[in-house]
Amino acid sequence: MEHTTQPDDPVRIYPLIADSGNRRVLGKWLADHETYVAVDDHPITEADIDLCIVDGEGLRRHRDDLESVKNEARPTLLPVLLLLSERDAEIIATDRSEIADNVLMSTVDEVVSLPMRQAELEWRIGALLRLRSQSLELDAKTKKLRQFREAVEASGHAIFITDPDGRLTYVNPAFESVTGYDAEEVIGETPALLNSGEMSETYYEKLWETIEAGETWEAEIVDRRKDGELYTAYQTIAPIADDEVRAFVAVQTDITEHKQLRDRLKRHRDIIQQLEDPIMLQDDEGRFELVNEALCEFAGLSASELAGRDEYLFMDDEAAETIERRKSEALDTGEPVRYSISPEFERSGKEAVFRTSRYPYYNETDELVGTFAICRDVTDLEERTRQLRVLDNILRHNLRNDLTVIRGLADRIRTESSGETAETAERIVSHADDLMTTGEKSRSITELLGEEPEIKRIDIASLARSVAEGIGAERPAALIDVDVPERATAETTFKFREAMEELIKNAIDHSDRETPSIEIRILATGDTVEVRVVDDGPGIPAVERDVLVTGRAIDDLYHGSGLGLWLVYWIVEQSDGSIDVTDAEPRGTEIEIRLPRVEDDDAVE
Structure with missing residues (x-):
């Protein structure tokens, strides 16, 4: 039980007076003193009091409760004043008395003989209350010291105390x-045992100059652990002083990892700022949180002007609306999105074509809080691609027209002649067909490389069955065996059908058997969908294997299948897949394509 009396609070006195005359006199005395209040409307074990006044009979009746109340109040003092008349003097006259032995010494703090003057009673009460106040103050300080010690011991920061000469007197865990x-x-050493040699003499001179002047020192420091490893800490040193410095207390926060992270972030920020492609971080409302100089240059605004705003501030509405839709898509799906835009920058007057990769951005608690975008400026590339498309269209148009004329003439010669002349004409027709097929494949490659790949979730198993059925109907002489699971979903481009068709047709066209045999196997394992096309033909030349596996340039492709293999390579490359080519047993070739596997939901053929 504790009660701390505030300056304006009256002293709360609990009277345990059995004698009615004494109670009446004490009650009148308390009523005449506004600084005292009698509290006797609760049992003493529940009352909030500063002092208890008892007489002999009250002590006898309530000795157990008094002892309980005083014990509960410890270590603070709850004083008890005993008013003792001459007829009750035997209570303290003998040391054999039960009251004297067991109660008086442990329960009563002051004894006053009655009758006595009011001034003396007031002096006695005041003396006891001063003792109580001192015990309360001492207890409060003790608790603060205990709490401080517990806090220091439990602190995750390194804390140490030195004497005025800088010798350690305390360190925490x-x-x-x-x-x-x-x-x-x-203990007894100086903090110099942590000296790493990384800090200059000027650093320590300024440190001592500051703390000896009675001021607090705050700075980073590089120290050395016992095992020799360096660590970086943010250090605060403060003097403890009255009229003079009695000690120094230092707090070190180990920021080694934080500093390493900060240095890495600075390097990354410097790299990002130097990139010529716009890079930005936006919150889930589309407001800019981080932009690099390239974006500022296109926008015609500074980073501070862009902060908290969005693309509508500096871009035409159509492009801004496209970006807004794609940001929403990335936030809704939690998946990266890729798209191309050609914005008009109204403030800077610039125009550009960007291929943008936008990624969902998660904070340190893995909460989706925005998007991060990298915008590759492909303006020059788009222009070169456009020029190549024009050139490609012209060449293919002229080639197709001329080949059509050549094929027609050769076919006429073949039908109107015989012998070696007819055979030569037949070869001309065949080569013309091959060249026209090469032209069509060239067109497919041009379209593939000239456009941003559209990646979708495709059921490769269903696609394989469909492709096999189509080619089987077109080329009934071939045996095509399909062994695939019910579903096998991968992320790939819509053009993956062309890649499968090319591999199967190529195996049939270059087979040396009357009945070519093709096996299509699909296996979905872990994060991969494996597509295997196995034939029983003469094998694929090494130069064409290089095309499929590495995409390296080739010099001497002598038939249209070369460009077809290039088409397969680029389709798989744009699908973030890979290809292996091995010999089949007992003969033939096995081509294995590995694609990124995803969940089966929402897959298309």
Whole structure:
């Protein structure tokens, strides 16, 4: 039980007076003093009091409750004043008395003989209350010191205290953990045992100049642990002083990992700022949080002007609306999105074509809070692609027209002649067909490389069955065996059908058997969908294997299948897949394509 009396609070006195005359006199006395209040409307074990006044009979009746109340109040003092008349003097006259032995010494703090003057009673009460106030103050300070000690001991920061000469007098457990030194090893030493040699003499001169002037020092420091490892800490040193400095207390926060992260972030930020492609981080409302100089240049605004705004501030509405839709898509699906835009920058007057990759952005608690975008400026590339498309269209148009004329003439010669002339004409027709097929494949490659790939979830198993059925109907002489699971969903381009068709047709066209045999196997394992096309033909030349596996340039492709293999390579490459080519047993070739596997939901053929 505790009660701390405030300056304006009356003193709360609990009277345990059995004698009615004494109670009446005490009650009148309390009523005449506004600074005292009688509290006797609760049992003493429940009352909030500063002082208890008892007489002999009250002590006898309530000795157990009094002892309980005083014990509960410890370590603070709850004083008890005993008013003792001459007829009750035997209570303290003998040391054999039960009251004297068991109660008086442990329960009563002051004894007053009755009758007595009011001034003396007031003086006695005041003396007891001063003792109580002192005990309350001492208890409060003790608790603060205990709490401070517990806080220091439990702190995750290294804390140490030195004397005025800088010798260690105390270190907490965190100091031992951070530095590797036990307290017994460092007490009496100076913090110089942590000196790493990384800090200049000027640093320490300024440190001592500051703390000896009675001021607090705050700065980063590089120290050395017991095992020799360097660590970086943010250090605060403060003097403890009255009229003079009595000690210094230092707090070190180990920021080694934080500093390493900060340095990495600075390097990354510097790299991002130097890139010529716009890069930005936006929150889930589309507001800019981070932009690089390239974006500022296109926008015609500074980073501070862009902060908290969106694309509508500096871009035409159509392009801004496209970006807004794609941001929403990335936030809704939690998946990266890729798209191309050609915005008009109204403030800077610039125009550009961008291929943008926008990624969902998660904070440190893995909460989706925005998007991060990298915009590759492909303006020059788009222009070169356009020029190549024009050239490609012209060449293919002229080639197709001329080949059509050549094929027609050769076919006429073949039908109107015989012998070697007819055979030569037949070869001309065949080569003309091959060249026209090459032209069509060239067109497919041009379209593939000239457009941003559209990646979708495709059921490769269903696609394989469909492709096999179509080619089987077109080329009934071939045996096509399909062994696929019910579903096998991968992320790939819509053009993957062309890749499968090309591999199967190529195997049939270059087979040396009357009945070519093709096996299509699909296996979905872990994060991969494996597509295997196995034939029983003469094998694929090494130069064409290089095209499929590495995409390296080739010099001497002598038939249209060369460009077809290039088409397969680029389709798989744009699908973030890979290809292996091995010999089949007992003969033939096995081509294995690995694609990124995804969940079966919402897959298309």
